[in-house]
Amino acid sequence: MKKILFSALTIALLAGFSSCSDNDDPTGPETPQGEEIVKQGIIEANETWTADNIYVLDGRVVVNEGVTLTIEAGTIIKAEDGQGSNASTLIVDRGGKLIANGTADKPIIFTSVNDDIQVGEKESTLEVEDAGQWGGVIILGNAPISVAAAEGIDYIEGIPGGLSYGEYGGNNPADNSGSLKYVSIRFSGVALEQDAEIQGLTLGGVGSGTTIENIEIYSNKDDGIEWFGGTVNVKNVLIYGQEDDGLDIDQAYSGTIENALVIQTANSGSAFEIDGPEGNAEGSFTIKNVTVNMGNFQGKLIADFRDRAMGHLENIYVYNVNATGSTVNLNDEASVLNFNASKLTFANWEIVLPTGKTIANLLTSKGTTLPTSASFIENVTSVNANAQTVGADVSVFNWTFAKAKNVI
Incomplete structure (x- = not known):
C-alpha cells in the first residue's frame, strides 16, 4: 500500500490556479499530508524515513548488516497487527545501524496502526491498557554476552533460528549500532511464542559505541527494556504500563543505566529484574539515579535478583510500596552468595516504607544461605514521601506521552 493524501482544497486550488488574477490573495496550494509507506522484509541499502510521511511496518522489518536506517525527528512509525513470529517488528541486525534522533519537540514515535495519531501530532489515541498491538524495536550488536555457547553468540528470543538475521553477541565492547534519542515506543509487546514476548526495546549485545538516551516505553505487554549482555550506556528512560518488568x-x-523513572501499574511485574551470566563470562552493570513508583499494588517486587545476579544499584528512590509482597528479593542461592561477597551491591537507597514494615524485612531471599542483611540496612534509608534526596531528575521527561497524560 502506498498512497498520497491530498485535501479537496488542494485539488481545487491547483485546478483553478491559472485563472487567478494578480489581485487575488497568493494563498498557494495546501501542503500535502504526506505518504503512508509500507515497509516489509530486509532493508538492503541505506535509506531515510522522513517526518512528512507515516511508515508502516508490515511483519519483521530488518536493517541488514552494513546498512544504516536514518529516521528524521518527528517521524511516526506504525506497525500492522500480527501474532506470533509474524508480529510486526523493527530489527537492527548485527552490523546494521539505526540513527533515530528525535528532539523534545519532535520525538520519533513507534506505535500501532490502530492508533489514529497523524503526521505532526504527538499524542496517541490508544490507552495504556492497549498493550500488545505489535512487536517492538530490537537492536542486535557485536558486544560480549554471557551464554552457554562457546563462541559467545546467540539468537535473540522469539525470532526463529536459522534466519540470515537474529544473532547477537561478539567480542567488540565498543560496537556501534547507531543512535536513539527522544524515541517513544507505544502499545507493543506481542508474544512471539510461549513466554517470549518482545520488549518495548530489546538490546542484544549492543556496544558502548551506541547512543541511547531519552527513551519512553508506554504500554508494553512484556518488559519495558531488556538488556541481553552488551555494554551500551542508556540515559533518561521512562517506563510506564509494562505488563512484566x-x-x-x-x-x-x-553498561550503565542512568536516570530512569519506572511507574508500575496493576499488570506490572517487578520494577527491576536482574539475572546473572548464563555462561562463564561475567560482567557487572551499574544502575543509578532511578525513581520507582510502585503504585501500592500487592505482590509487586521492587527488585528480583536471580541466577547469580551481580552489579551495583545506587541513588534509588522507591515510594508507594505495598506492605504485602513488595520486597527486594534474592531469588536463588547463587544470588545470595554474590550479595554476601559484595558482587551485588546497593548504595544510597531511599524508600518510603509502608506501615508496619522496616528496612530489614524489605530484604527477602531463597536458598539455605541467609543474606548479610547489615550491608543492605546500612545503605537504605527510610524517608517521607517527597522528602527524597536521590532518584531520577523527572523534569527531563516533560517531552513524553506519559507527561501529556498526567502520569507524572
Missing part, C-alpha cells in the same frame, strides 16, 4: 538485565550486561 520495568528494567530487565540478562547475560552479564556491563
Whole structure:
C-alpha cells in the first residue's frame, strides 16, 4: 500500500490556479499530508524515513548488516497487527545501524496502526491498557554476552533460528549500532511464542559505541527494556504500563543505566529484574539515579535478583510500596552468595516504607544461605514521601506521552 493524501482544497486550488488574477490573495496550494509507506522484509541499502510521511511496518522489518536506517525527528512509525513470529517488528541486525534522533519537540514515535495519531501530532489515541498491538524495536550488536555457547553468540528470543538475521553477541565492547534519542515506543509487546514476548526495546549485545538516551516505553505487554549482555550506556528512560518488568538485565550486561523513572501499574511485574551470566563470562552493570513508583499494588517486587545476579544499584528512590509482597528479593542461592561477597551491591537507597514494615524485612531471599542483611540496612534509608534526596531528575521527561497524560 502506498498512497498520497491530498485535501479537496488542494485539488481545487491547483485546478483553478491559472485563472487567478494578480489581485487575488497568493494563498498557494495546501501542503500535502504526506505518504503512508509500507515497509516489509530486509532493508538492503541505506535509506531515510522522513517526518512528512507515516511508515508502516508490515511483519519483521530488518536493517541488514552494513546498512544504516536514518529516521528524521518527528517521524511516526506504525506497525500492522500480527501474532506470533509474524508480529510486526523493527530489527537492527548485527552490523546494521539505526540513527533515530528525535528532539523534545519532535520525538520519533513507534506505535500501532490502530492508533489514529497523524503526521505532526504527538499524542496517541490508544490507552495504556492497549498493550500488545505489535512487536517492538530490537537492536542486535557485536558486544560480549554471557551464554552457554562457546563462541559467545546467540539468537535473540522469539525470532526463529536459522534466519540470515537474529544473532547477537561478539567480542567488540565498543560496537556501534547507531543512535536513539527522544524515541517513544507505544502499545507493543506481542508474544512471539510461549513466554517470549518482545520488549518495548530489546538490546542484544549492543556496544558502548551506541547512543541511547531519552527513551519512553508506554504500554508494553512484556518488559519495558531488556538488556541481553552488551555494554551500551542508556540515559533518561521512562517506563510506564509494562505488563512484566520495568528494567530487565540478562547475560552479564556491563553498561550503565542512568536516570530512569519506572511507574508500575496493576499488570506490572517487578520494577527491576536482574539475572546473572548464563555462561562463564561475567560482567557487572551499574544502575543509578532511578525513581520507582510502585503504585501500592500487592505482590509487586521492587527488585528480583536471580541466577547469580551481580552489579551495583545506587541513588534509588522507591515510594508507594505495598506492605504485602513488595520486597527486594534474592531469588536463588547463587544470588545470595554474590550479595554476601559484595558482587551485588546497593548504595544510597531511599524508600518510603509502608506501615508496619522496616528496612530489614524489605530484604527477602531463597536458598539455605541467609543474606548479610547489615550491608543492605546500612545503605537504605527510610524517608517521607517527597522528602527524597536521590532518584531520577523527572523534569527531563516533560517531552513524553506519559507527561501529556498526567502520569507524572
